[in-house]
Amino acid sequence: MPLCTFSKYLENAGYRGSDIWNANFKQSCSNFDDLTGREVSRRVVALLQAWLYYGLLESVVKKKIKVSYLMRPEDGSNGYLYSRNLHFSLQTTVFELRANPARKSQASIEIQQNLRLAHDWVSRFTAWSHPSFRPKLDDEYPSFMEQLEEVVPAVTRLAEAIEQMRLYVVPEEPTLGTLTWHHPYQVASRRRSRLKNLGWCAFQIKLLEDTVNQSTIDWLIACDMKQDPVGHETCTAEACARNDIDESTYQQAHVCLDGHCQKILPDVQKVMTILSENQIPVMRLEAPNGQSRLEVSASSKTEPGDYIAISHVWADGLGGATESGLNECQVRRLSNLCSAVNQTSRTVRFWVDCLCIPRTDDDIYIQALVAIRDVYLQASSVLVLDKTIMECTTSSSTEDLYIHIYLSAWMQRMWTYEEVVLARKVIFALGDGFHLYKVDTMPSMRRTVSVIWQSLGTQLYRLRADRDHLNIGHIYQAFRYRLTNAPQEEFLSISGMLGLDTETLLKFKGEHRTKRFWLILRWIPFNVPFLECPKLPQPGFRWAPRTLMYPTSTAMDTAIDGQKSECTSNGLLGTYLTVSFDTVLKGSAGERGSVFYTFIRGNDGSLNSQLDHRSSLRLYCVESWLKPPLGLEFNAIMFPSETKSVLNAGAWVAGIALLHTDSIDQRPLDQQPNMSDVRTCRYVGRLLVERLQNHELSSSLKTIMSEGTSKVSIDAQGLWGIQKVCIT
Numbered sequence: 001m002p003l004c005t006f007s008k009y010l011e012n013a014g015y016r017g018s019d020i021w022n023a024n025f026k027q028s029c030s031n032f033d034d035l036t037g038r039e040v041s042r043r044v045v046a047l048l049q050a051w052l053y054y055g056l057l058e059s060v061v062k063k064k065i066k067v068s069y070l071m072r073p074e075d076g077s078n079g080y081l082y083s084r085n086l087h088f089s090l091q092t093t094v095f096e097l098r099a100n101p102a103r104k105s106q107a108s109i110e111i112q113q114n115l116r117l118a119h120d121w122v123s124r125f126t127a128w129s130h131p132s133f134r135p136k137l138d139d140e141y142p143s144f145m146e147q148l149e150e151v152v153p154a155v156t157r158l159a160e161a162i163e164q165m166r167l168y169v170v171p172e173e174p175t176l177g178t179l180t181w182h183h184p185y186q187v188a189s190r191r192r193s194r195l196k197n198l199g200w201c202a203f204q205i206k207l208l209e210d211t212v213n214q215s216t217i218d219w220l221i222a223c224d225m226k227q228d229p230v231g232h233e234t235c236t237a238e239a240c241a242r243n244d245i246d247e248s249t250y251q252q253a254h255v256c257l258d259g260h261c262q263k264i265l266p267d268v269q270k271v272m273t274i275l276s277e278n279q280i281p282v283m284r285l286e287a288p289n290g291q292s293r294l295e296v297s298a299s300s301k302t303e304p305g306d307y308i309a310i311s312h313v314w315a316d317g318l319g320g321a322t323e324s325g326l327n328e329c330q331v332r333r334l335s336n337l338c339s340a341v342n343q344t345s346r347t348v349r350f351w352v353d354c355l356c357i358p359r360t361d362d363d364i365y366i367q368a369l370v371a372i373r374d375v376y377l378q379a380s381s382v383l384v385l386d387k388t389i390m391e392c393t394t395s396s397s398t399e400d401l402y403i404h405i406y407l408s409a410w411m412q413r414m415w416t417y418e419e420v421v422l423a424r425k426v427i428f429a430l431g432d433g434f435h436l437y438k439v440d441t442m443p444s445m446r447r448t449v450s451v452i453w454q455s456l457g458t459q460l461y462r463l464r465a466d467r468d469h470l471n472i473g474h475i476y477q478a479f480r481y482r483l484t485n486a487p488q489e490e491f492l493s494i495s496g497m498l499g500l501d502t503e504t505l506l507k508f509k510g511e512h513r514t515k516r517f518w519l520i521l522r523w524i525p526f527n528v529p530f531l532e533c534p535k536l537p538q539p540g541f542r543w544a545p546r547t548l549m550y551p552t553s554t555a556m557d558t559a560i561d562g563q564k565s566e567c568t569s570n571g572l573l574g575t576y577l578t579v580s581f582d583t584v585l586k587g588s589a590g591e592r593g594s595v596f597y598t599f600i601r602g603n604d605g606s607l608n609s610q611l612d613h614r615s616s617l618r619l620y621c622v623e624s625w626l627k628p629p630l631g632l633e634f635n636a637i638m639f640p641s642e643t644k645s646v647l648n649a650g651a652w653v654a655g656i657a658l659l660h661t662d663s664i665d666q667r668p669l670d671q672q673p674n675m676s677d678v679r680t681c682r683y684v685g686r687l688l689v690e691r692l693q694n695h696e697l698s699s700s701l702k703t704i705m706s707e708g709t710s711k712v713s714i715d716a717q718g719l720w721g722i723q724k725v726c727i728t
Contacts, residue, residue, distance in 0.1 A: 041144035129184035201235035253317020256329035265325035309379035320354035386410035473558035
């Protein structure tokens with residue numbers, strides 16, 4: 001087929017895209033009348049592969065590409081798509097845009113628009129693969145999903161490479177929204193099994209699926225990267241059991257050959273005195289007359305110190321308290337490592353929690369916890385010790401080092417984030433040396449296709465967020481997959497990083513401390529209510545996260561100048577894009593009560609737009625809703641759009657359901673609530689919202705996702721609006 005624009009590919013190939021979108025494959029092409037469902041399936045999948053792979057790439061490079069150029073022949077088969085030559089294809093676009101800088105802006109927009117269209121289709125395929133819809137598709141078009149599942153992973157990897165190339169060649173051009181790609185359910189399930197067989201636990205697998213791109217997960221499997229599964233036998237998607245510590249039975253590890261060396265204790269009273277004087281206790285190993293002892297001295301909390309702060313996890317055997325000391329072999333190891341970091345034979349002062357935080361005096365213990373911020377802020381450098389990271393060497397590739405850091409136990413603990421985000425310098429101990437972490441460390445792969453480096457780097461860059469501009473959004477992004485054995489300390493750590501009134505928080509306990517934290521923070525990112533996490537049960541705070549340590553793919557806005565909402569004792573005050581309905585709906589997590597069809601008749605006059613906003617929304621109540629026969633009532637939904645933009649047709653978004661008592665549908669537009677009015681709404685729960693395509697909305701034909709207009713009834717009508725709300 002001749003070269004054409006990506007959006008016109010199906011039409012130019014003689015197909016009706018609207019019929020394919022609705023899975024009415026036989027109606028999509030006039031040549032299909034006499035074909036079986038299986039044959040139609042084969043031809044449609046071949047078309048989709050040609051369009052979404054070759055067609056997408058051709059839309060970027062602006063020339064036709066021979067099929068064989070990106071195919072790996074296999075004996076007895078048709079061959080496989082492969083990416084060895086992908087860099088050379090994309091490099092032509094890099095050269096062309098560098099030679100014609102005036103084209104960069106338009107090229108960036110076109111690439112993103114085409115990727116968005118491809119993303120919409122891949123999302124549609126993922127929806128089809130859900131157990132609620134797939135059986136219908138399998139009955140009418142046998143083998144369609146099986147064949148499509150072989151194509152989709154290659155399409156997503158190509159799309160991620162194209163976006164990486166765009167970021168590389170036009171970094172100054174704006175990104176029009178981040179795309180998250182998902183594979184069909186059975187593809188994802190098979191890949192989880194392969195990861196499990198490599199030793200990765202359920203928690204780590206969910207971490208990968210929620211936070212890195214598809215290419216990174218496929219690369220990890222292709223590299224046959226294994227982990228020792230010992231300690232992960234009882235892990236779940238919510239928590240990694242290896243890091244659970246029972247302090248009553250905890251034993252420090254030895255690194256000496258016989259494993260029987262004695263413990264070394266510092267002067268406990270001197271440590272407590274230094275803490276009570278509002279200073280930092282630090283250690284130096286001395287060996288007068290060959291007898292090892294720890295010299296305790298003080299360092300200022302207000303000026304840079306000359307000591308090295310150790311960051312580690314207790315699961316690796318360095319846990320404890322000042323009163324119980326540390327195994328001599330470990331003390332020598334720490335002292336030697338710190339001397340090697342400073343490249344000196346002289347012993348170096350260091351700080352480590354198991355020697356510098358006493359536990360017997362509660363007041364001193366709390367004082368030491370509050371002071372942790374200053375410990376890592378003033379240290380000359382922070383040295384990270386972790387068994388998984390130390391499997392790497394100084395010759396390891398950037399990507400290999402990054403994946404070991406990201407999947408390490410150290411990366412999963414709550415306090416370790418504060419320890420490095422505040423640091424002046426972060427150094428990772430490796431098997432044969434050290435790695436000074438810098439955000440500008442280059443990839444080992446070619447820049448046009450360095451998608452793995454980009455994905456992992458994005459996650460690790462949070463370790464070095466600008467201390468002067470660190471905000472709750474940065475901390476949330478880093479905390480989602482972190483755990484702690486001391487949940488009562490979570491918001492103390494967060495408060496310390498943000499420089500809030502931690503002393504006041506110490507007066508509260510449990511959920512009252514969490515509630516007080518949000519009140520002290522006051523101005524929060526507008527999209528906090530949309531986060532997938534446990535919420536507080538108290539009226540006025542049902543929208544508020546009970547914890548930031550909850551594994552999820554949802555993100556909090558990190559923009560310093562981004563839209564904020566105000567936390568008050570009565571509720572969260574903010575301005576949002578909403579839809580208010582003319583009736584109260586009752587949703588549940590059950591299949592029958594979980595899907596609603598709504599018709600939006602227009603807007604209430606608050607949208608500054610002349611567009612026709614009539615649309616149909618399909619609402620899906622998610623698994624967190626009550627099970628039938630119970631349910632939750634709502635009569636409004638709210639959207640996480642900072643620009644207050646109405647959804648495009650075919651788009652999906654996670655919104656939240658609200659309940660207010662005044663119905664707006666019967667009132668004329670001139671009687672709708674004024675924008676200056678504040679509407680009080682009770683937070684109900686998260687739900688998925690899909691704006692139907694016009695052709696799906698008007699089609700009388702039954703599809704795998706709809707019974708057709710003749711059988712689908714409208715559950716509610718409503719109006720778009722921009723409203724000031726108080727969410728309780």
